[in-house]
Amino acid sequence: MAQSHDAPLATPLADRHAARGARMVEFGGWLMPLQYTGILEEHRAVRTRAGVFDLSHMGELFVEGPDAAAALAHALTSDPAGLAVGRAHYSMICFPEGGILDDLIIYRLGDERFMVVANASNAGAVSDALTERLEGYRVILDDRSLATGLVALQGPRSAGVLAPLTDIALDELRYYAIADGNVAGVPALVARTGYTGEDGFEVFVDVAAAGTVWDAIFDAGAGAGVVPVGLGARDTLRLEAGMPLYGNELGRDTTPFEAGLGRVVKLDKPGDFVGRAALEKAHAEGPRKKLVGLVVRGRGIARHGYEVFAGDRRTGTVTSGTLSPTLGEPIAMAYVTPSDAEPGTIVSVGIRDQRVPAQVVPLPFYRRPV
């Protein structure tokens, strides 16, 4: 039987990806570049020089109005009212039962104006949930996901490449800050955020201007060895940096506490918020599972879905795994029983027909040199 299936959306940079010979893959309802020259090469370029990512698939939701801060404090686990204008924080939107609907970055653009950035695959669900949760507050929700292009520049040379293209003083733009200005002559929001563990920037522009910004960064970065980077290396970079991915480490069956992200659940903020009762209970009872880092001490790669054992007892499941390009050894993230989560604990991973030893290690696997 033929399956009906909506065609994936194309980003405004689709022609650039084709011109560079990218291998494309469907992700979160979008046709996205998986890799250009190869995951390892792209990964190393970001760690040592800089790489450019098309992230136009991400969701951008603008919340504006006199009650914007209070409305978001009700809808999310964090407390956006505490954010200074021009700053950002990591947040979660949870189901009433406490499971994670999506992980988000909240940028405060003004006293009464916020930008919520959601994962592509959840952008629709987040938009729907916010629409419902903001009801009764004096706010407008403007879902500009399809109208917004997003180009990220990540890696140690990012600031040097971007600075000549923008009127924003990048040396004054702190980590998790955002500023309004121009990039390559185009109005843009520039944030010092990313998903790679490196210094870098995310440039939000009108969808029609994404190509201009993309081209300008490559022109400016030619001498710095800037390369385009696909989703394949984006995944290995974020994994080394110990950053969770929705659908792997995060999901409806997981609370932020279990994911080691209890810091973004502000149980002490005033007022009720969606999920509060369930999350207070989960916090009081303690996690049923804990997210840990694993380094495989044998041959093989622990991948998503593989079982984890403590002795003969099944203790959990691998959520993400790869061969770390930077460390040269197989790394993974996994949920295990809390009593097996202490760094140093030796567990084993079922890799095909073998149990391969692995050691619990603190996250992240990689921290950029200061």
Next chain:
Amino acid sequence: MVPQDLRYTKDHEWVRIEGDMATVGITDYAAEQLGDIVFVELPELGRSVTQFTAVGVIESVKAVSDLFAPVSGEVVESNAELSDAPEMLNSDPYGKGWMLRLKLADLSQADALMDATAYEALTAEA
């Protein structure tokens, strides 16, 4: 263009037949599709393998896939250098990236595999 003197399978493996010996590897197309290969698991020497069954593993950064025996036979040699340099599968799949040598159990199996023309037609469709 793929090497004209080899036989090929629909699993994108190549076989070089010399007498009753078969050298086995994966094609450039397969290596390209897998991406950066970082780990290889090969069968132990002396093992008898059956045509089109999984006998080893090839892992790239992104995915894991099986190595199939393109013909039945006994494993007489495996490329130990791939353990330290699995990237040779990407850089030289028909040469230094060879994976196994099998002593053929049935010579007619090799004749039934695709020739270079048929294999190129297969990858052209993909």
